[in-house]
Amino acid sequence: MTTxxxxxxxxxxxxEQTRELILSTALRLFREQGYGKTTMRAxxxxxxxxxxxxxxxxxxKEHLMQxxxxxxxxxxxxxxxxxxxxxxxxTKRLTGVLRSWLEVSEPYHEFAGTFFKTAAEPxxxxxPFSEQSRPAREASIEIFRQVVEGSDIKLPADLRAELxxxxxxxxxxxxxxxxxxxxxxxxxxxxxxxxxxxxxDRLLRLTRIPGVRGVANDLIGVIRSxxxx
Amino acid sequence: MTTxxxxxxxxxxxxEQTRELILSTALRLFREQGYGKTTMRAxxxxxxxxxxxxxxxxxxKEHLMQxxxxxxxxxxxxxxxxxxxxxxxxTKRLTGVLRSWLEVSEPYHEFAGTFFKTAAEPxxxxxPFSEQSRPAREASIEIFRQVVEGSDIKLPADLRAELxxxxxxxxxxxxxxxxxxxxxxxxxxxxxxxxxxxxxDRLLRLTRIPGVRGVANDLIGVIRSxxxx
DNA sequence: TCCAAGAGTTGAACGTGTTCAAAAAAGTGA
DNA sequence: TCACTTTTTTGAACACGTTCAACTCTTGGA
Numbered sequence: 001m002t003t004x005x006x007x008x009x010x011x012x013x014x015x016e017q018t019r020e021l022i023l024s025t026a027l028r029l030f031r032e033q034g035y036g037k038t039t040m041r042a043x044x045x046x047x048x049x050x051x052x053x054x055x056x057x058x059x060x061k062e063h064l065m066q067x068x069x070x071x072x073x074x075x076x077x078x079x080x081x082x083x084x085x086x087x088x089x090x091t092k093r094l095t096g097v098l099r100s101w102l103e104v105s106e107p108y109h110e111f112a113g114t115f116f117k118t119a120a121e122p123x124x125x126x127x128p129f130s131e132q133s134r135p136a137r138e139a140s141i142e143i144f145r146q147v148v149e150g151s152d153i154k155l156p157a158d159l160r161a162e163l164x165x166x167x168x169x170x171x172x173x174x175x176x177x178x179x180x181x182x183x184x185x186x187x188x189x190x191x192x193x194x195x196x197x198x199x200x201d202r203l204l205r206l207t208r209i210p211g212v213r214g215v216a217n218d219l220i221g222v223i224r225s226x227x228x229x
Numbered sequence: 230m231t232t233x234x235x236x237x238x239x240x241x242x243x244x245e246q247t248r249e250l251i252l253s254t255a256l257r258l259f260r261e262q263g264y265g266k267t268t269m270r271a272x273x274x275x276x277x278x279x280x281x282x283x284x285x286x287x288x289x290k291e292h293l294m295q296x297x298x299x300x301x302x303x304x305x306x307x308x309x310x311x312x313x314x315x316x317x318x319x320t321k322r323l324t325g326v327l328r329s330w331l332e333v334s335e336p337y338h339e340f341a342g343t344f345f346k347t348a349a350e351p352x353x354x355x356x357p358f359s360e361q362s363r364p365a366r367e368a369s370i371e372i373f374r375q376v377v378e379g380s381d382i383k384l385p386a387d388l389r390a391e392l393x394x395x396x397x398x399x400x401x402x403x404x405x406x407x408x409x410x411x412x413x414x415x416x417x418x419x420x421x422x423x424x425x426x427x428x429x430d431r432l433l434r435l436t437r438i439p440g441v442r443g444v445a446n447d448l449i450g451v452i453r454s455x456x457x458x
Numbered sequence: 459t460c461c462a463a464g465a466g467t468t469g470a471a472c473g474t475g476t477t478c479a480a481a482a483a484a485g486t487g488a
Numbered sequence: 489t490c491a492c493t494t495t496t497t498t499g500a501a502c503a504c505g506t507t508c509a510a511c512t513c514t515t516g517g518a
Contacts, residue, residue, distance in 0.1 A: 061475065120342075212441060
Protein backbone atom coordinates (compact mmCIF):
# COMPACT_ATOMS: atom_id res chain seq x y z
CA MET A 1 0.00 0.00 0.00
CA THR A 2 1.33 3.42 -0.93
CA THR A 3 0.96 6.57 1.11
CA UNK A 4 -1.82 9.07 0.62
CA UNK A 5 0.40 11.56 -1.16
CA UNK A 6 1.66 8.80 -3.41
CA UNK A 7 -1.92 8.07 -4.36
CA UNK A 8 -2.63 11.64 -5.38
CA UNK A 9 0.73 11.88 -7.07
CA UNK A 10 0.63 8.72 -9.11
CA UNK A 11 -2.45 6.53 -8.96
CA UNK A 12 -5.13 9.18 -9.30
CA UNK A 13 -2.79 11.73 -10.76
CA UNK A 14 -2.53 10.04 -14.14
CA UNK A 15 -6.27 9.80 -14.66
CA GLU A 16 -7.02 13.18 -13.13
CA GLN A 17 -4.45 14.75 -15.36
CA THR A 18 -6.17 13.41 -18.45
CA ARG A 19 -9.54 14.41 -17.06
CA GLU A 20 -8.45 17.97 -16.50
CA LEU A 21 -6.67 18.16 -19.81
CA ILE A 22 -9.86 17.18 -21.60
CA LEU A 23 -11.96 19.63 -19.60
CA SER A 24 -9.68 22.62 -20.07
CA THR A 25 -9.34 21.88 -23.76
CA ALA A 26 -13.10 21.64 -24.10
CA LEU A 27 -13.74 24.89 -22.24
CA ARG A 28 -11.17 26.68 -24.37
CA LEU A 29 -12.72 25.43 -27.59
CA PHE A 30 -16.22 26.27 -26.35
CA ARG A 31 -15.05 29.80 -25.66
CA GLU A 32 -13.21 30.12 -28.96
CA GLN A 33 -15.74 28.61 -31.34
CA GLY A 34 -18.93 28.20 -29.36
CA TYR A 35 -20.56 25.02 -28.14
CA GLY A 36 -22.22 23.97 -31.37
CA LYS A 37 -19.16 24.26 -33.56
CA THR A 38 -16.92 22.43 -31.14
CA THR A 39 -16.97 18.72 -31.92
CA MET A 40 -16.01 15.93 -29.57
CA ARG A 41 -13.50 14.86 -32.19
CA ALA A 42 -11.94 18.31 -32.15
CA UNK A 43 -11.73 18.31 -28.36
CA UNK A 44 -10.10 14.88 -28.35
CA UNK A 45 -7.69 15.78 -31.15
CA UNK A 46 -6.72 19.08 -29.53
CA UNK A 47 -6.16 17.35 -26.20
CA UNK A 48 -4.16 14.61 -27.90
CA UNK A 49 -6.40 11.75 -26.81
CA UNK A 50 -8.94 9.53 -28.50
CA UNK A 51 -12.66 10.27 -28.69
CA UNK A 52 -13.44 7.26 -26.57
CA UNK A 53 -11.10 8.50 -23.91
CA UNK A 54 -12.99 11.77 -23.60
CA UNK A 55 -16.15 9.73 -23.06
CA UNK A 56 -14.38 7.65 -20.44
CA UNK A 57 -14.20 10.77 -18.25
CA UNK A 58 -17.21 12.76 -19.41
CA UNK A 59 -20.18 10.68 -20.38
CA UNK A 60 -21.49 13.28 -22.80
CA LYS A 61 -20.78 16.63 -24.38
CA GLU A 62 -23.35 18.12 -22.05
CA HIS A 63 -21.38 16.92 -19.06
CA LEU A 64 -18.51 19.05 -20.22
CA MET A 65 -20.95 21.95 -20.17
CA GLN A 66 -22.02 21.04 -16.66
CA UNK A 67 -18.40 21.35 -15.64
CA UNK A 68 -18.26 24.83 -17.15
CA UNK A 69 -21.38 25.76 -15.24
CA UNK A 70 -19.83 24.70 -11.95
CA UNK A 71 -16.80 26.74 -12.86
CA UNK A 72 -18.92 29.88 -13.29
CA UNK A 73 -20.55 29.26 -9.93
CA UNK A 74 -17.19 29.40 -8.20
CA UNK A 75 -16.14 32.55 -10.03
CA UNK A 76 -19.41 34.21 -9.09
CA UNK A 77 -19.07 33.29 -5.44
CA UNK A 78 -15.61 34.80 -5.37
CA UNK A 79 -16.74 37.91 -7.19
CA UNK A 80 -19.54 38.75 -4.76
CA UNK A 81 -17.59 38.21 -1.55
CA UNK A 82 -16.39 41.79 -1.34
CA UNK A 83 -19.76 43.37 -2.02
CA UNK A 84 -21.48 41.19 0.55
CA UNK A 85 -18.88 42.08 3.14
CA UNK A 86 -18.94 45.84 2.59
CA UNK A 87 -22.43 46.83 1.58
CA UNK A 88 -25.52 46.96 3.82
CA UNK A 89 -28.22 48.36 1.55
CA UNK A 90 -30.49 45.68 0.17
CA THR A 91 -30.77 47.16 -3.30
CA LYS A 92 -27.03 47.63 -3.56
CA ARG A 93 -26.33 44.10 -2.39
CA LEU A 94 -28.81 42.61 -4.82
CA THR A 95 -27.72 44.80 -7.71
CA GLY A 96 -24.10 43.97 -7.01
CA VAL A 97 -24.73 40.24 -7.01
CA LEU A 98 -26.71 40.32 -10.23
CA ARG A 99 -24.17 42.59 -11.90
CA SER A 100 -21.34 40.30 -10.86
CA TRP A 101 -23.04 37.39 -12.49
CA LEU A 102 -23.30 39.39 -15.68
CA GLU A 103 -19.61 40.23 -15.60
CA VAL A 104 -18.50 36.71 -14.84
CA SER A 105 -20.67 35.21 -17.55
CA GLU A 106 -20.00 37.85 -20.17
CA PRO A 107 -17.32 35.88 -22.07
CA TYR A 108 -19.77 33.04 -22.53
CA HIS A 109 -22.77 35.07 -23.61
CA GLU A 110 -22.45 34.09 -27.24
CA PHE A 111 -22.91 30.40 -26.71
CA ALA A 112 -24.84 30.56 -23.45
CA GLY A 113 -27.97 30.11 -25.53
CA THR A 114 -26.91 26.64 -26.49
CA PHE A 115 -26.25 25.86 -22.88
CA PHE A 116 -29.60 27.01 -21.61
CA LYS A 117 -31.17 25.19 -24.49
CA THR A 118 -30.22 21.85 -23.00
CA ALA A 119 -30.77 23.25 -19.53
CA ALA A 120 -34.42 23.89 -20.39
CA GLU A 121 -35.08 20.23 -20.91
CA PRO A 122 -36.63 18.78 -17.76
CA UNK A 123 -34.95 15.39 -17.90
CA UNK A 124 -31.56 16.89 -18.54
CA UNK A 125 -29.19 16.82 -15.57
CA UNK A 126 -28.22 20.31 -16.67
CA UNK A 127 -31.62 21.74 -15.83
CA PRO A 128 -31.28 24.21 -12.96
CA PHE A 129 -34.22 22.43 -11.34
CA SER A 130 -32.79 18.94 -11.63
CA GLU A 131 -31.60 16.73 -8.81
CA GLN A 132 -28.09 16.61 -10.22
CA SER A 133 -27.68 20.36 -10.16
CA ARG A 134 -28.99 20.61 -6.61
CA PRO A 135 -25.54 21.41 -5.17
CA ALA A 136 -24.96 24.21 -7.67
CA ARG A 137 -28.49 25.49 -7.15
CA GLU A 138 -28.20 25.51 -3.39
CA ALA A 139 -24.85 27.23 -3.56
CA SER A 140 -26.49 29.86 -5.70
CA ILE A 141 -29.46 30.27 -3.36
CA GLU A 142 -27.00 30.54 -0.51
CA ILE A 143 -25.60 33.70 -2.09
CA PHE A 144 -29.06 35.25 -2.10
CA ARG A 145 -29.57 34.19 1.49
CA GLN A 146 -26.51 36.23 2.33
CA VAL A 147 -27.86 39.12 0.29
CA VAL A 148 -30.98 39.13 2.44
CA GLU A 149 -29.45 38.37 5.81
CA GLY A 150 -26.65 40.87 5.67
CA SER A 151 -28.93 43.64 4.50
CA ASP A 152 -30.81 46.40 6.30
CA ILE A 153 -34.21 45.30 5.01
CA LYS A 154 -36.97 44.64 7.55
CA LEU A 155 -39.35 41.87 6.61
CA PRO A 156 -41.84 39.48 8.16
CA ALA A 157 -40.02 36.28 9.09
CA ASP A 158 -41.84 33.96 6.73
CA LEU A 159 -41.29 36.19 3.72
CA ARG A 160 -37.68 36.57 4.69
CA ALA A 161 -37.34 32.80 4.74
CA GLU A 162 -38.68 32.36 1.23
CA LEU A 163 -37.00 35.38 -0.27
CA UNK A 164 -33.62 33.85 -1.19
CA UNK A 165 -35.32 31.24 -3.30
CA UNK A 166 -37.51 33.86 -4.92
CA UNK A 167 -34.47 35.97 -5.73
CA UNK A 168 -32.85 32.93 -7.28
CA UNK A 169 -35.93 32.57 -9.45
CA UNK A 170 -35.56 36.23 -10.35
CA UNK A 171 -32.03 35.52 -11.44
CA UNK A 172 -33.23 32.63 -13.60
CA UNK A 173 -35.60 35.09 -15.24
CA UNK A 174 -32.81 37.60 -15.77
CA UNK A 175 -30.65 34.86 -17.25
CA UNK A 176 -33.43 34.00 -19.66
CA UNK A 177 -33.64 37.65 -20.63
CA UNK A 178 -29.85 37.87 -20.89
CA UNK A 179 -29.66 34.91 -23.20
CA UNK A 180 -32.02 36.65 -25.59
CA UNK A 181 -30.35 40.04 -25.22
CA UNK A 182 -28.32 41.00 -28.26
CA UNK A 183 -28.08 44.72 -27.55
CA UNK A 184 -24.57 46.22 -27.49
CA UNK A 185 -22.78 45.77 -24.15
CA UNK A 186 -25.89 43.98 -22.89
CA UNK A 187 -27.48 47.37 -22.34
CA UNK A 188 -31.00 45.96 -22.03
CA UNK A 189 -30.10 43.41 -19.37
CA UNK A 190 -28.34 46.11 -17.38
CA UNK A 191 -31.42 48.26 -17.75
CA UNK A 192 -33.57 45.40 -16.54
CA UNK A 193 -31.50 45.00 -13.40
CA UNK A 194 -31.18 48.68 -12.54
CA UNK A 195 -34.89 49.27 -12.93
CA UNK A 196 -36.17 46.05 -11.44
CA UNK A 197 -34.16 45.87 -8.24
CA UNK A 198 -35.39 49.15 -6.68
CA UNK A 199 -38.89 48.13 -7.63
CA UNK A 200 -38.51 44.86 -5.79
CA ASP A 201 -37.21 46.74 -2.82
CA ARG A 202 -40.32 48.92 -2.80
CA LEU A 203 -42.59 45.93 -3.33
CA LEU A 204 -41.07 44.18 -0.36
CA ARG A 205 -41.52 47.22 1.86
CA LEU A 206 -45.15 47.43 0.77
CA THR A 207 -45.81 44.28 2.77
CA ARG A 208 -46.19 46.57 5.77
CA ILE A 209 -49.51 47.80 4.44
CA PRO A 210 -52.15 45.52 5.99
CA GLY A 211 -54.07 44.90 2.76
CA VAL A 212 -50.90 43.96 0.95
CA ARG A 213 -49.63 41.89 3.81
CA GLY A 214 -52.53 39.48 3.49
CA VAL A 215 -51.87 38.88 -0.18
CA ALA A 216 -48.18 38.45 0.47
CA ASN A 217 -48.87 35.86 3.15
CA ASP A 218 -51.11 33.94 0.82
CA LEU A 219 -48.49 34.14 -1.89
CA ILE A 220 -45.99 32.55 0.47
CA GLY A 221 -48.55 29.91 1.32
CA VAL A 222 -48.99 29.07 -2.33
CA ILE A 223 -45.26 28.83 -2.92
CA ARG A 224 -44.86 26.51 0.04
CA SER A 225 -47.75 24.28 -0.90
CA UNK A 226 -46.46 23.93 -4.45
CA UNK A 227 -42.94 23.17 -3.36
CA UNK A 228 -44.09 20.31 -1.17
CA UNK A 229 -47.04 19.05 -3.24
CA MET B 230 -54.73 29.61 -66.74
CA THR B 231 -56.86 27.24 -64.69
CA THR B 232 -59.54 28.19 -62.24
CA UNK B 233 -58.88 28.60 -58.54
CA UNK B 234 -60.54 25.34 -57.63
CA UNK B 235 -58.48 23.57 -60.26
CA UNK B 236 -55.34 24.92 -58.68
CA UNK B 237 -56.28 23.61 -55.24
CA UNK B 238 -57.44 20.35 -56.71
CA UNK B 239 -54.46 19.53 -58.86
CA UNK B 240 -51.45 21.83 -58.92
CA UNK B 241 -51.10 22.48 -55.20
CA UNK B 242 -53.11 19.46 -54.18
CA UNK B 243 -50.40 16.95 -54.95
CA UNK B 244 -47.77 18.72 -52.95
CA GLU B 245 -50.11 19.71 -50.16
CA GLN B 246 -51.27 16.15 -49.84
CA THR B 247 -47.73 14.94 -49.34
CA ARG B 248 -47.03 17.82 -46.96
CA GLU B 249 -49.99 16.94 -44.79
CA LEU B 250 -49.27 13.27 -44.94
CA ILE B 251 -45.78 13.88 -43.63
CA LEU B 252 -47.00 16.24 -40.92
CA SER B 253 -49.77 13.99 -39.65
CA THR B 254 -47.45 10.99 -39.66
CA ALA B 255 -44.84 12.95 -37.74
CA LEU B 256 -47.32 14.19 -35.14
CA ARG B 257 -48.65 10.69 -34.64
CA LEU B 258 -45.19 9.25 -34.15
CA PHE B 259 -44.24 12.10 -31.83
CA ARG B 260 -47.30 11.32 -29.75
CA GLU B 261 -46.70 7.58 -29.79
CA GLN B 262 -42.98 7.43 -29.14
CA GLY B 263 -41.95 10.94 -28.18
CA TYR B 264 -39.88 13.42 -30.12
CA GLY B 265 -36.46 12.01 -29.38
CA LYS B 266 -37.22 8.44 -30.35
CA THR B 267 -38.96 9.40 -33.55
CA THR B 268 -36.42 9.52 -36.36
CA MET B 269 -36.78 11.34 -39.63
CA ARG B 270 -36.20 8.00 -41.31
CA ALA B 271 -39.10 6.49 -39.40
CA UNK B 272 -41.40 9.38 -40.30
CA UNK B 273 -40.48 9.06 -43.97
CA UNK B 274 -40.84 5.29 -43.97
CA UNK B 275 -44.18 5.40 -42.16
CA UNK B 276 -45.48 8.04 -44.55
CA UNK B 277 -44.18 6.04 -47.50
CA UNK B 278 -41.87 8.74 -48.81
CA UNK B 279 -38.13 9.28 -48.86
CA UNK B 280 -36.18 11.14 -46.20
CA UNK B 281 -35.27 13.83 -48.69
CA UNK B 282 -38.91 14.36 -49.48
CA UNK B 283 -39.73 15.11 -45.88
CA UNK B 284 -37.00 17.74 -45.94
CA UNK B 285 -38.44 19.18 -49.13
CA UNK B 286 -41.49 20.26 -47.14
CA UNK B 287 -40.09 20.71 -43.65
CA UNK B 288 -36.57 22.02 -43.55
CA UNK B 289 -35.82 20.35 -40.22
CA LYS B 290 -37.24 18.09 -37.56
CA GLU B 291 -37.79 21.19 -35.47
CA HIS B 292 -40.01 22.65 -38.16
CA LEU B 293 -42.29 19.69 -37.77
CA MET B 294 -42.46 20.67 -34.14
CA GLN B 295 -43.28 24.24 -35.07
CA UNK B 296 -46.20 22.90 -37.09
CA UNK B 297 -47.40 20.98 -34.05
CA UNK B 298 -47.17 24.15 -32.00
CA UNK B 299 -49.32 26.05 -34.50
CA UNK B 300 -51.76 23.18 -34.38
CA UNK B 301 -52.06 23.47 -30.62
CA UNK B 302 -52.67 27.18 -30.93
CA UNK B 303 -55.71 26.58 -33.11
CA UNK B 304 -57.06 23.89 -30.80
CA UNK B 305 -56.65 26.20 -27.84
CA UNK B 306 -58.43 29.07 -29.55
CA UNK B 307 -61.35 26.81 -30.33
CA UNK B 308 -61.41 25.41 -26.83
CA UNK B 309 -61.65 28.77 -25.10
CA UNK B 310 -64.34 30.28 -27.34
CA UNK B 311 -67.20 29.03 -25.21
CA UNK B 312 -65.74 30.11 -21.90
CA UNK B 313 -64.95 33.57 -23.19
CA UNK B 314 -68.48 33.95 -24.51
CA UNK B 315 -70.29 32.77 -21.38
CA UNK B 316 -68.23 33.77 -18.41
CA UNK B 317 -67.78 37.29 -17.03
CA UNK B 318 -65.70 36.79 -13.90
CA UNK B 319 -62.03 37.56 -14.46
CA THR B 320 -60.71 34.67 -12.39
CA LYS B 321 -63.02 32.20 -14.07
CA ARG B 322 -62.08 33.44 -17.53
CA LEU B 323 -58.38 33.27 -16.79
CA THR B 324 -58.60 29.91 -15.04
CA GLY B 325 -60.65 28.55 -17.92
CA VAL B 326 -58.15 29.68 -20.52
CA LEU B 327 -55.18 28.26 -18.66
CA ARG B 328 -56.99 25.00 -17.93
CA SER B 329 -57.95 24.66 -21.57
CA TRP B 330 -54.36 24.96 -22.59
CA LEU B 331 -53.49 22.18 -20.18
CA GLU B 332 -56.19 19.93 -21.60
CA VAL B 333 -55.27 20.61 -25.18
CA SER B 334 -51.58 20.04 -24.56
CA GLU B 335 -51.95 17.05 -22.28
CA PRO B 336 -51.28 14.37 -24.95
CA TYR B 337 -47.97 16.04 -25.73
CA HIS B 338 -46.75 16.54 -22.20
CA GLU B 339 -44.27 13.71 -22.34
CA PHE B 340 -42.21 15.14 -25.14
CA ALA B 341 -43.05 18.80 -24.66
CA GLY B 342 -39.77 19.11 -22.83
CA THR B 343 -37.86 18.48 -25.98
CA PHE B 344 -39.89 21.13 -27.72
CA PHE B 345 -39.23 23.79 -25.14
CA LYS B 346 -35.64 22.76 -25.15
CA THR B 347 -35.16 24.10 -28.65
CA ALA B 348 -37.62 26.89 -27.90
CA ALA B 349 -35.28 28.14 -25.19
CA GLU B 350 -32.53 28.80 -27.67
CA PRO B 351 -32.57 32.49 -28.61
CA UNK B 352 -31.60 32.06 -32.25
CA UNK B 353 -34.13 29.32 -32.82
CA UNK B 354 -37.20 30.34 -34.82
CA UNK B 355 -39.12 28.19 -32.37
CA UNK B 356 -38.40 30.52 -29.49
CA PRO B 357 -41.67 32.07 -28.30
CA PHE B 358 -39.87 35.42 -28.37
CA SER B 359 -38.57 35.11 -31.92
CA GLU B 360 -39.66 37.11 -34.93
CA GLN B 361 -40.82 33.98 -36.72
CA SER B 362 -43.22 33.00 -34.00
CA ARG B 363 -44.68 36.50 -33.77
CA PRO B 364 -47.98 35.46 -35.40
CA ALA B 365 -48.45 32.57 -32.98
CA ARG B 366 -47.42 34.76 -30.07
CA GLU B 367 -49.79 37.58 -31.01
CA ALA B 368 -52.63 35.14 -31.52
CA SER B 369 -51.94 33.85 -28.04
CA ILE B 370 -51.79 37.34 -26.53
CA GLU B 371 -55.03 38.12 -28.30
CA ILE B 372 -56.72 35.40 -26.27
CA PHE B 373 -55.58 37.08 -23.07
CA ARG B 374 -56.75 40.42 -24.38
CA GLN B 375 -60.18 38.89 -24.66
CA VAL B 376 -59.87 37.48 -21.18
CA VAL B 377 -59.29 40.98 -19.83
CA GLU B 378 -61.69 42.91 -22.03
CA GLY B 379 -64.70 40.68 -21.61
CA SER B 380 -64.28 40.49 -17.86
CA ASP B 381 -65.80 42.43 -14.99
CA ILE B 382 -62.44 43.60 -13.65
CA LYS B 383 -61.91 47.32 -13.14
CA LEU B 384 -58.38 48.52 -13.79
CA PRO B 385 -56.45 51.69 -14.60
CA ALA B 386 -56.21 52.02 -18.35
CA ASP B 387 -52.44 51.66 -18.68
CA LEU B 388 -52.31 48.52 -16.58
CA ARG B 389 -55.21 47.14 -18.55
CA ALA B 390 -53.29 47.75 -21.74
CA GLU B 391 -50.21 45.85 -20.59
CA LEU B 392 -52.07 43.08 -18.82
CA UNK B 393 -52.63 40.72 -21.78
CA UNK B 394 -48.93 40.57 -22.44
CA UNK B 395 -48.22 40.02 -18.76
CA UNK B 396 -50.74 37.20 -18.65
CA UNK B 397 -49.05 35.67 -21.67
CA UNK B 398 -45.78 35.80 -19.74
CA UNK B 399 -47.58 34.14 -16.85
CA UNK B 400 -48.60 31.37 -19.18
CA UNK B 401 -45.01 30.95 -20.35
CA UNK B 402 -44.09 30.53 -16.70
CA UNK B 403 -46.83 27.99 -16.18
CA UNK B 404 -45.70 26.13 -19.27
CA UNK B 405 -42.19 26.01 -17.87
CA UNK B 406 -43.60 24.61 -14.64
CA UNK B 407 -45.79 22.18 -16.56
CA UNK B 408 -42.87 20.86 -18.55
CA UNK B 409 -41.11 19.98 -15.32
CA UNK B 410 -44.22 18.61 -13.65
CA UNK B 411 -44.20 14.82 -13.39
CA UNK B 412 -46.89 14.47 -10.75
CA UNK B 413 -49.79 12.19 -11.60
CA UNK B 414 -52.54 13.88 -13.66
CA UNK B 415 -50.43 17.04 -13.58
CA UNK B 416 -51.73 17.68 -10.09
CA UNK B 417 -49.07 20.25 -9.28
CA UNK B 418 -49.68 22.36 -12.36
CA UNK B 419 -53.40 22.36 -11.64
CA UNK B 420 -52.62 23.40 -8.10
CA UNK B 421 -50.43 26.18 -9.40
CA UNK B 422 -53.22 27.55 -11.56
CA UNK B 423 -56.01 27.29 -9.02
CA UNK B 424 -53.97 28.98 -6.33
CA UNK B 425 -52.22 31.57 -8.48
CA UNK B 426 -55.14 32.99 -10.43
CA UNK B 427 -57.21 34.24 -7.47
CA UNK B 428 -54.02 35.71 -6.08
CA UNK B 429 -53.43 37.62 -9.28
CA ASP B 430 -56.97 38.85 -9.16
CA ARG B 431 -56.43 40.19 -5.66
CA LEU B 432 -53.10 41.69 -6.62
CA LEU B 433 -54.67 43.53 -9.51
CA ARG B 434 -57.43 44.93 -7.31
CA LEU B 435 -54.81 46.09 -4.84
CA THR B 436 -53.75 48.70 -7.39
CA ARG B 437 -56.58 50.83 -6.00
CA ILE B 438 -54.57 51.43 -2.86
CA PRO B 439 -52.57 54.63 -3.48
CA GLY B 440 -49.25 53.29 -2.19
CA VAL B 441 -49.54 50.23 -4.36
CA ARG B 442 -50.72 52.20 -7.33
CA GLY B 443 -47.46 54.11 -7.52
CA VAL B 444 -45.38 50.94 -7.61
CA ALA B 445 -47.68 49.41 -10.20
CA ASN B 446 -47.32 52.47 -12.40
CA ASP B 447 -43.56 52.31 -12.17
CA LEU B 448 -43.64 48.61 -12.93
CA ILE B 449 -45.56 49.37 -16.12
CA GLY B 450 -43.02 52.06 -16.93
CA VAL B 451 -40.18 49.59 -16.56
CA ILE B 452 -41.89 47.04 -18.76
CA ARG B 453 -42.48 49.63 -21.45
CA SER B 454 -38.98 51.00 -21.36
CA UNK B 455 -37.48 47.53 -21.65
CA UNK B 456 -39.74 46.52 -24.47
CA UNK B 457 -38.66 49.51 -26.54
CA UNK B 458 -35.05 49.86 -25.42
C1' DT C 459 -48.78 15.55 -79.59
C1' DC C 460 -44.52 16.97 -78.03
C1' DC C 461 -41.19 19.49 -75.36
C1' DA C 462 -39.06 22.57 -72.12
C1' DA C 463 -39.52 24.17 -67.37
C1' DG C 464 -40.74 23.59 -63.08
C1' DA C 465 -42.38 20.73 -59.11
C1' DG C 466 -41.76 16.76 -56.62
C1' DT C 467 -38.97 12.78 -55.23
C1' DT C 468 -35.08 9.83 -54.46
C1' DG C 469 -31.33 7.67 -51.65
C1' DA C 470 -26.48 7.70 -51.11
C1' DA C 471 -23.26 10.38 -48.52
C1' DC C 472 -21.62 13.62 -44.86
C1' DG C 473 -20.67 15.11 -40.15
C1' DT C 474 -22.19 14.56 -35.72
C1' DG C 475 -22.59 12.48 -30.72
C1' DT C 476 -22.08 8.18 -28.81
C1' DT C 477 -20.93 3.08 -27.94
C1' DC C 478 -18.14 -0.87 -27.36
C1' DA C 479 -15.05 -4.75 -27.84
C1' DA C 480 -10.56 -5.07 -27.78
C1' DA C 481 -5.76 -3.56 -26.85
C1' DA C 482 -2.32 -1.27 -23.98
C1' DA C 483 -0.65 0.40 -19.63
C1' DA C 484 -0.46 0.47 -14.78
C1' DG C 485 -0.92 -1.65 -10.55
C1' DT C 486 -0.67 -5.83 -7.34
C1' DG C 487 0.86 -9.82 -4.95
C1' DA C 488 4.13 -13.83 -5.07
C1' DT D 489 10.70 -11.22 -12.29
C1' DC D 490 6.27 -13.07 -13.47
C1' DA D 491 1.41 -13.77 -13.89
C1' DC D 492 -3.04 -11.59 -12.78
C1' DT D 493 -6.29 -7.91 -12.30
C1' DT D 494 -7.80 -3.28 -12.88
C1' DT D 495 -7.56 1.11 -15.04
C1' DT D 496 -6.98 3.59 -19.06
C1' DT D 497 -6.96 4.15 -24.01
C1' DT D 498 -8.09 3.19 -28.68
C1' DG D 499 -10.62 3.70 -33.12
C1' DA D 500 -13.90 1.45 -35.87
C1' DA D 501 -18.82 1.24 -36.01
C1' DC D 502 -23.58 2.87 -35.19
C1' DA D 503 -27.69 5.86 -35.49
C1' DC D 504 -29.05 10.09 -36.18
C1' DG D 505 -30.25 14.80 -38.62
C1' DT D 506 -29.22 16.81 -42.74
C1' DT D 507 -27.66 17.79 -47.69
C1' DC D 508 -27.61 17.45 -52.57
C1' DA D 509 -26.98 15.97 -57.31
C1' DA D 510 -29.65 13.32 -60.04
C1' DC D 511 -33.95 11.54 -61.34
C1' DT D 512 -39.09 11.27 -62.40
C1' DC D 513 -43.39 13.31 -62.84
C1' DT D 514 -46.56 17.19 -63.91
C1' DT D 515 -47.84 21.21 -66.29
C1' DG D 516 -48.72 24.59 -69.86
C1' DG D 517 -47.85 26.36 -74.27
C1' DA D 518 -46.75 25.57 -79.49
